Amino acid sequence: MLIGVTVMVGMRWHRYVTQSDTPYDEVGITLNGYMPGPLRSWGCHKMQERFPGALPPYGCAAADGRSWA
Template identity: 50%
Template sequence: MKKLVRLLLTIALAFVVFTGFRYISNTDSPYDEIGITLNNAMPGPINAWGCAQLKTTFGTSLLPYGCAAENATQWK
């Protein structure tokens, strides 16, 4: 039973990482709902890295949720 739970957790983690990386490395739009949710739920350093990657690609676009500074007009 423990092996099954470990396998399921590994698959779930791999799915989250793959989906999150797909969002960060996309070149179409920074407003993918699943990607925004995953990036916003990540711990601070991972979220900051993701926002920095999005800023290099979409620096002149409207900020996606989770990547705005306190004044909501600048990138983190």
């Protein structure tokens, strides 16, 4: 059961990072916050490529809150 939940959460996070229409999806932001550092960093970088003119979502913002980390 734990493996199934892990796969479902991982797939939902991956779909948020690679296919979401917006970087501000609340569930995606929350899941991204729970990811280990390297995965979270990859996800933020991928979303920055997909949404270059958007403000970064929570967890992907630099200290100023307006630029991508």
